[in-house]
Structures are given as structure tokens and as C-alpha cells.
Amino acid sequence: MKAYVLHGIDDFRLEDVPEPKLKEGEVLVEVKAAGICGSDIPRVYKTGTYSYPLIPGHEFSGVVVKAQKGTDGRWKGQRVGIFPLIPCVKCGPCRKKQYEMCRSYSYLGSRRDGGFAQYAAVPEKNLILLPEQVTFEEGAMLEPMAVAVHAIRKSAFRPGDKVAVLGLGTIGLLLTAFLLEAGAGCVLAVGNKDFQRETALKLGLPRKAYCDSRSQDVSRWIGEQTDGQGADLFFECVGKNETVSLAVDCAAPAGRVCLVGNPYSEIKLEKPVYWKILRNQLTVRGTWNSSFHYGQSPWEPSLDFHGRERGEEGEEESKDDWHYVLDRLAGKRIAPAALITHRFPFTELEKGFRIMRDKQEEYGKIMGLM
Template sequence: MKAVVFSQPETVVVEQVADPRCEPGEVIVQVKRAGICGTDLHILRNEYLSNFPLIPGHEFVGVVVEVGREVLDVKPGDRVVVDPDLYCGHCFYCRNQQANHCLNWQGIGVTRDGGFAEYVTVPVRACYKLPETISDAQATFIEPLACVIHGLNRLRTHPADEVLIFGAGPIGLLLLQALQNSGAAKIVVVEKHANRRALASQLGAVAIAADENQTAALRELVPYGFSIVVDATGVPAVIEQALNYLRPRGQYLQFGVAATNATITWRPHDIFRNDWTILGSYSQCLTFSAAIKWLENNKIDVESLVSHTFPLTEFPDALQRFARGETLKVHLQIS
């Protein structure tokens, strides 16, 4: 089969590899569509948890073509989305409802081969059958949307919240819609790209350019600061100044993924003096079902976030265009 292979850091090839094999509790999925994520870039740059060589890809949808002998509730022909986070279920964190911190965690497309391939083997427990009303393009967003829902679960949201989001990439635009569904009174998005600001405006946000005038514009919109500030960029320079816009007793959510060695400077006294709550949001934690329900009931617009679709063979070019910020969400149409 054809697959994308990260053979070593900073090296990408599309090549023929051996077809996957199916163990007793596993299924083989023929991948239909897969999404490129910023985490894939971190993996390629050796800034994440992965080893090489690796077939990446953790956002994908497909059809089951083979099942192991112990598989009872999934059959060939079933259309499924795959949760890439594989939890052991018995460690300290799994037993305390913190499975995303599982001590024995494995990740499809992160620590084991993933969905940037014609076929992939996955444990049957990672498969979620899909309603016919959810398209392949929508289904490919279930994993990132599940991460957004986990982030939302970390926050205490209120109907009168005034929210500031840094970044209007695919994740920022999912966060925007998720917070709208939670009743935020006003959502402001700061973004440097005009086309992304336009889409944020279409989705109901007030969009502000990320430039030397942003502070004055934000102060005029919300003079006393925002009750929730979210970083969806992962850029240390953006993160470092984000608390400047947070009101006393506000909540800050770090959602964007920064490089593992990135550092910033915050003053502890400011956190103490302002009663701030600082939150992280890592991956997702059994929120696939909620993401499927939101899409099934048309609560989130995801298809407008897809700017480019490429065949699998053009992955290197697609990834480079994504890395340069020339795209919004990029999907691979695989079969």
C-alpha cells in the first residue's frame, strides 16, 4: 500500500510499504479522508513524543475491511472514525478519570502507525460507528473537535462571558463555535491573516488584526478585560502577552501547542493579585461521542474550514503549504 512515512526528523516520503496485519482485537480500516494537524509538524520536527520511522496521521475516517477473530461489534463495511488515543484503563490516571494522562498511553499516528496511508490497523475499542448524515469531511474533524470539547470541559463558562481567542486557524474557529454553543455573550478573535479574520466574522466573532493597534482595539471593545482568554496559536510571544487582556478572576486556557522547549515569562504576583485561573488542555479525554453528537445535530460548521484537499501522493507539498500558513484546514482524499 501507499503511505506517508516520516523516515527521520525533517524527512517525508510517500512510498510503498507492507500492508498492515490484523490481530485478534483489531480491525483494518481503509482510510477515506485524513486531516493534517499542527501536531504532525511537531512530530516531523522531533518536537513531540514520536519515534522514527513513523506513518503519521491521527485525524481520519474510513471503512472497516477486515476484523480480528475476537471482534464482535464491528464488521466489514462499517464506516468508522478512530480515536487515536489508546488508554490502558488500569493505571492511576485512567482509574481517576484522567485517561489523557495515561501512564501507558499510545497514539495512532503518534507512537504507532496512523492514517496517512491507504490502510491502517487499529484496536476495535478505538472505533466509533458513524451516522450516515455525517460526511467524510465532517468526520475527519471529530478528533480535533473532541479536543476542543475537552478544553471546554476544563473551563467554567457562563452566559455573560466575554471571550478573547488568539488565532483563527482551524482550532481557533472550532473553539469560537464551541464557546458560542456555551452561551458566551461576545467572542473576539485576534488573527494576522485577513482571510481567517473574514471567516471568524462570518462565524459570529468580532475579528481584530494582530498588529500594533490590537491593544487599543481590544481595550475599546472590552475596557475591563475578558473573562476568558484562550491561546490557539502555540506561539510563545503571543502567549506571553495574553494575560494582559484578562480581567480579575478571569480564566486563561492554553490550548495551542508550543514546542516542548519553549519558555515564556509571567509574573507570579499578577496571577496572585488578579485571582486568575490558569488552565491547560491536553489532547482529549473520551469526548468523541460528544463531538459526533454536535456534528450529527449541526451544532458546528466544519466544512467551511477546509481550504485545500490533496491526494495522498501530494502530501509533502500539502504539508509545506500548511506549514507556511498558506492554507486553513488541509485534508487528504485517500480513497
Template sequence: MKAWVLNNISDIEYKDIEKPQISESEVLVRVRSVGICGSDIPRIYETGAHNMPLVPGHEFAGEVVEVGDPFHSQWVGKRVGVFPLIPCKECRQCKQEKYELCENYNYLGSRCNGAFAEYVAVPFWNIIELPESVAFDEAALLEPSAVAVHAMRRVDPKPSESVAVIGLGTIGLLLTAVLISNGIKNIYVVGNKKFQKERAMKIGIDEAHYIDAKHENVIEKLKDAGIDACFECVGKNETISQSIDSVRHSGRVCLVGNPYSDITFDKNIYWKILRRQLVVTGSWNSAFTHSEKDDWHYVLNALSDGRLPIKDFVTHRFEMPELETGLKIMRDKTEDYIKIMMVM
């Protein structure tokens, strides 16, 4: 089969490799759509992956074409989304079904072969059936959308509360859409690009709730608004400080953005955590338990009933051989994008 193989840092090639052999506990998924994640850029160009050579790609959906266990044969031909984290199911976190916190996990596309390929071997446990109404592109957005749902649920804002989202990259925009889908009305978003403003307005944010980080005083504006819960989706000193500084007493701050570098606070900011009794929490990955209540089902249900209009978050679509075109747009920031999707 054809696959993109990361041999070493910055050394990725499209070539023929052996089609994966599946074990009894796995299914073979034919990839139909796979998104490029922000994390794929440093993985491919800066840090490398955990194990190399490796086929990257973890935000994907496709069709089951083979099953390892004949007992699962009714799954052949089904359209599925895939939870890319393969938990050990033995550690303390796994025992509590907090698989996203597994202490000894495997991961499709970062630790074992993923989806920038024609086929992927996926544990049967990791697949979720797609409703008819959910297209493959949308299903490839399940993973980052579930990450957004997970972040929302970490601080669980109520419809009566005011919420801020700082940073309108892919996760920030998805999170905004997820908050709207959950009935949160008073959402302030902070962006720094015209394109981000347009996108935010398209999903329902009005002029008065958009804050332009380049030309406006973010903290002042957010303080005036009285923010109960703030989501930091950038991962930089300045925006993390803004998040802490802008929430009201007893407010909650959820740190979502992956850090660019070391994070340090002014003493003044640190004091605010204490004196205002803030709750500062992190969010990591998403909850996938096969329960109707997990983050993945939230997204699937919201997509099915039209509450989550994220279809046009796919700003670019390329055929699989063009992967490098997509990677370079993201690496070199040559064009505005939300999600770049590879299709087969």
C-alpha cells in the same frame, strides 16, 4: 498497501508496505480522509517521531473492513472516526477514565503506524460510529474539534460571560466555532491575517468582536471588553502575556497553543495571576470515554444537528500520493489554509 513512511527526519517516502495484521482486539480501518495536523510538520521535518520508521497521520476517518474478533463482525462496513490515543487502561489516570492523561499511552501516527496509508490497525475500543449525516472529511476533523471542545470545557464559559480566543490557527478557529455551538455569544477573537478575519466572520464573529493583532492594541481592547475567560491558541510569550493581562479579576486563562520556545513572563504579568486570583490551566488532547458526555460525542452531536458548521474548514484536498504538497504548504506557509485533507 501504499503508505507514507517516515524513515528519518525529513525522509518520508510513499511506498508499498505490508498491510497491517490485526489482533483479536483490533479492527482494520480503510482510510478515507486524513487531515494533516500542525504537529505533523515538526514531527516529519524537525524532531522525527517517537519510533521510526513510522506511518504518520492521526486525524482520520474511514470504513471498517476487517475485525479481529468475530463477535464484532457487525462492524464490517461501518463508517468510523478514530480516537488516535491508545491508553494503557492501567495507570491512575486511565482508572479514572482520563485517558487523555494516560501515563503510558501508545498513539496512532506518532508512536505506532497511523493513517497516511490505505489501511490502519486500530483497537476496537478506539473507534466511534459515524452518523450518516457526517461526511468522512468532517469526521477527520473530529480529533482537532474534540481538542477544541476539551479546551472549552477546561474553563467552562457560561453564555452570560465574555470570552476571548487569541490566535486563529486551526485550533483557534475550531474553538471559536465550538464556543458558538455551545451558546456563547460574546466572543472576541484575535487574529493577524485577513484570511483569519474572513473565516471568523463566516462562522458568526462580527466586526466589533474581531481584533487585528497587527494594527490594534489587543490588551486595551480586551480589557475594555471585560474578559472572563481567555483561550491562548498561539503558544508564544507575547500572546500568553496578553491572555493573562487581559482577563478581569477572578478570570480564567486556558493555555492551548503548543509552545514555540521557552516561555517567560514579566514580573508584572506574574503579579496579575496572584493579585487578580486568576485560574490558569492547560488543556491537552480530548476526552474519549464512549460516554455521550465525552468531547467526541459533543462534536458528533453538534455536527449532526448543524450547530458546528466546519465543513468548509477543509481548505485543501489532495489525493494520498500528493501528501508532500500539503506538508510543504504548511511547512513553508506558502498559502493560507485551515485544514489540509488527504483523501482516498
């Protein structure tokens, strides 16, 4: 099969390699769509990964073409999305089903072979069934969507909140979309690229709720939009000193700051910023990855198609992030394809990597299609 293989830092080649051998409990997925994640760029060109050779790619979808013994034969022929984290199921967080905080996990596309290939070996427990209304492209965007949803659910968002989103990369844009879908009365989005503005508007953001940080004073603008109060809830999706400070500065008294952006460099809080956290009694919280009902078969009689306990109260809360996303995709309540700026046939996907590395042109989600 053809696959993009990372042999070392900045040594990334499209090659012919043998099809993956399946271990017990795994299925073979024929990849149909695979998105490039922002984290793939340093992984390929700068920092490398845990072992070589490795096939990157953790945002992908496809069709199950082979089911190994010990797996449910019904997966064969099914269209699937893939939860890329393989938890140890033994550590403290795992025992509480908080797999996103597993202390000893494996990961498709960074610790073992992932989806930039014609075929990928995937543990059955990591599969999620795609309803027929959900496209393969959408299936390949489940992971970043679930990350955005996880941040919203961890932040104790309430529909009446005045919410600010700073940084409109993939996660920031998806956060904006899910906040609007969840009925946020006031979402204020701050970006710095024309593509971000156009996409945010396409996703339903009112024109006056967009701020361009290249030409506007963000702090003043948020003040004006919130009657001088600041944002009840502030999502920081950049990960720089200035933007973390800005988030604290623009949060309302007793407000919440949710830190989403991975840090670019050292993050140091200056004294006035620290004072503001104290005096405004802010809640500052982190969010990481997404929740997934690991290993729950969609055919289990106690669960309906969406992974909910049948007939239980609080269905919405008990749902994991991935099924929360899938419900909204199936109901056409969210349209993530608006984020896709480039589509490449699989054999030309390396162009997409270079676009994201060189930053010579604007880009959103770059998708490889089989």
C-alpha cells in the same frame, strides 16, 4: 497498499508497503479522509518520532473492512472516526477514565502506524461510529474538534462570559465555533491572517468581534470591547511568551486564563505579569487532548447511539468530548469544513505537508482524500 512512511527526520516517502497485520481486538480501516495536523510538520521535518519506519496521521476516518477475531463483527462496513490515543488502562488517570492523561499510552500516527495510508489497523475500542449525516472529512476533523471542546469544558465556560480567543489556527477557530454554538454572548477573536478572519466570519463571528493583531493593539481593543473590564475567560492558543502575557493582562479581575497553545519556546513570566495573576486572583489552567469513553461499544444496551447513559440526568455533562462533537455535527450545528483550504488526492498529499512547512501561502486545514 500505498502509505506515507517516515524513515527518519525529513525522510518522508510515499511507498508500497504490506497491508497492516491485525492483532487481537483490532479492525482494518480503509482510510477515506486524513487531515494534516500542525504537530505532523515538526514530526516529519524537524523532531522526528519515537521509532522508524512509521506511518504518521492521527486525524482520519474511514470504513471498517475487516474485523479480527475477538472484535464485534458489527463494525464491518461501518463508517468510523478514530480516537488516536491508546491508553494503558492501568495507571492512575486511566483508572479514573481520564485517558487523556495516561502515563504510558500509545498513539496512532506517532507511536505506531497511523492514517496516512490506504489502510490502518485500529483497536476496536478506539472506533466511534459516524452517523450518516456526518461526512468523512468531518470524521477526520473529530480529533481537533474534540480538543477544542475539551478546552471549553475544562475552562468552566458560562454562556454569559465575555470570552477572548487569541490565536486562530485550527484549534482557535474551532474553539470560536463551539463557543458561538454553546451560546456565548460575546466572543472576541484575535487573528493575524486574512484566511482566519474570513473563516471566523463564516463560522458566525460578528465582524466587530474580530481583531487583527497585525494592525491593532490587542490589549486596548479587548479593553474597549469589555468596558475596560477585560475578558472573563481567555483562551491562549498560540503558546508564546508575549501571548501568554497578553492573556494574563487582558483577563478580568477574578477571570480565567485557559492555556491551549503548545509552547514554541521557553515560556517565562515577567514580574508584572506574575503580579497580575496574584492581584487579579486569576485562575490559570491547562488543557490537554480530549476525553473519550474508551471501549464503550455503541451497541451496548445501556448506552444510546451517542454514548450517553440512557434516561439519566445530566446527560450532557456525562458525554465525552467526542460524542459532544458528534451530536453537533449530526445536528448540523457546526460546520468545520469552513476550515478546509486545501484538498489533495491521497497520492499528492505531500504537497500539503510542504505548504504547511514552507508557509508560503495561507492555509487552514489541509485534507487528503482517498
